[in-house]
Amino acid sequence: MLWVVLAVFVTFILILFVLSELIAPKKISLNGAHVLVTGGSSGIGKCLAIEAARRGASVTLLARNQARLEEARAEVQKHLADNKQQKVLCVSADVTKDFNALEKTVKQVEEEQGPITALINCAGTSMSAKFLDTPVEEFKRMMDINYLGSVLLTRAVLPSLMRQKQGRIVLVSSMAGQLGLFGYTAYSASKFALRGMAESLQMEVRPFNIQVTLAFPPDTDTPGFAEEQKSKPKETRLISESGGLFQPEVVAKSILDDMMRGRFVSSIGLDGFMLSTITAGFSPISSIMEALQQVSLMGLFRFISLFYLAHFDHTVKKCHQETEAESNKKSS
Ligand SMILES: NC(=O)C1=CN([C@@H]2O[C@H](COP(=O)(O)OP(=O)(O)OC[C@H]3O[C@@H](n4cnc5c(N)ncnc54)[C@H](OP(=O)(O)O)[C@@H]3O)[C@@H](O)[C@H]2O)C=CC1
Numbered sequence: 001m002l003w004v005v006l007a008v009f010v011t012f013i014l015i016l017f018v019l020s021e022l023i024a025p026k027k028i029s030l031n032g033a034h035v036l037v038t039g040g041s042s043g044i045g046k047c048l049a050i051e052a053a054r055r056g057a058s059v060t061l062l063a064r065n066q067a068r069l070e071e072a073r074a075e076v077q078k079h080l081a082d083n084k085q086q087k088v089l090c091v092s093a094d095v096t097k098d099f100n101a102l103e104k105t106v107k108q109v110e111e112e113q114g115p116i117t118a119l120i121n122c123a124g125t126s127m128s129a130k131f132l133d134t135p136v137e138e139f140k141r142m143m144d145i146n147y148l149g150s151v152l153l154t155r156a157v158l159p160s161l162m163r164q165k166q167g168r169i170v171l172v173s174s175m176a177g178q179l180g181l182f183g184y185t186a187y188s189a190s191k192f193a194l195r196g197m198a199e200s201l202q203m204e205v206r207p208f209n210i211q212v213t214l215a216f217p218p219d220t221d222t223p224g225f226a227e228e229q230k231s232k233p234k235e236t237r238l239i240s241e242s243g244g245l246f247q248p249e250v251v252a253k254s255i256l257d258d259m260m261r262g263r264f265v266s267s268i269g270l271d272g273f274m275l276s277t278i279t280a281g282f283s284p285i286s287s288i289m290e291a292l293q294q295v296s297l298m299g300l301f302r303f304i305s306l307f308y309l310a311h312f313d314h315t316v317k318k319c320h321q322e323t324e325a326e327s328n329k330k331s332s
């Protein structure tokens with residue numbers, strides 16, 4: 001009897017593995033590919049460009065500041081693989097402006113470097129302040145750059161991917177696009193927005209053999225992060241620190257691996273894994289194994305998250321008491 005149960009169990013697991021392989025998208029190679037990286041002149045975007053170049057792709061960097069683009073191009077150039085066809089191009093453009101101009105830019109870079117095989121939307125910005133300390137314009141600016149910027153570029157590049165009947169689209173969200181945190185009312189919302197867009201888009205483009213990857217990086221040591229640190233509320237800093245600080249090279253490598261495998265969700269570290277599992281919602285699955293993990297671990301991770309939440313709320317309360325004590329001291 002025991003043998004029968006065991007045999008059924010093993011067969012079941014084997015079938016799952018076979019199914020898993022069948023539904024998993026094919027891993028692509030970047031050798032000879034053309035990867036366009038927005039925000040490619042700094043931080044995570046620059047590391048993504050370097051990583052893509054290492055793997056044999058021609059790279060186009062898109063950002064606004066020409067001087068920083070040139071510097072980044074020189075750096076990426078040092079990491080080219082042995083592929084003699086590889087080129088690194090940079091284009092100065094603002095992802096929030098003039099859709100027609102962006103379409104033209106895409107056409108021009110494709111004429112020079114060949115059709116784009118992967119679009120990585122990494123241009124973004126962050127700011128952190130309490131809700132009432134956040135100017136109304138900042139809410140709009142976050143949406144404009146982080147959300148609409150990705151929409152515009154994706155809109156400009158997708159027709160080419162559809163014609164090729166292949167391709168990858170990466171949208172760089174944030175862990176703060178999976179949960180809301182003190183100080184991120186404007187930023188989080190703009191990163192959450194990417195999720196709705198990504199899930200819908202993935203359902204539309206799957207018949208065209210195009211895979212969308214939604215990445216949720218943790219705090220990463222970049223020029224953008226350094227800028228954000230300058231004005232971060234104490235609460236936000238303390239809470240975020242519990243997630244650790246990652247190096248952009250490590251984050252970029254993990255995003256690129258997930259993109260090549262065609263995984264829908266890209267996260268990093270144990271916190272990243274737990275957070276992606278609890279927030280899986282109705283998102284597309286990239287393998288049977290992933291679905292099984294979500295089904296079996298979601299409840300446990302939700303339980304663990306209650307302790308994180310209690311800790312975050314405690315941090316907020318402590319900071320609040322400190323501020324009150326200080327203002328009492330001043331007024332007495
Ligand atoms: N660093 C972190 O802790 C985390 C970052 N992220 C996300 O990762 C992405 C990259 O972050 P990070 O590397 O820190 O950012 P950086 O600030 O270091 O770099 C941002 C890049 O985006 C470009 N950019 C900004 N605005 C525009 C625009 N309107 N049009 C075109 N390009 C633009 C910048 O160039 P230029 O200014 O010249 O245009 C630059 O190349 C962002 O979307 C960020 O939200 C997510 C989680 C954590």
Ligand SMILES: CCCCCCCCCCCCCCCC(=O)[C@@H](N)CO
Nearest residue numbers: 126174175176218219240243271274305
């Ligand atoms: C069981 C559940 C576990 C949950 C763990 C949660 C850990 C929270 C850490 C939050 C880190 C916030 C990152 C924001 C990064 C970002 O986007 C900005 N730095 C941009 O510059």
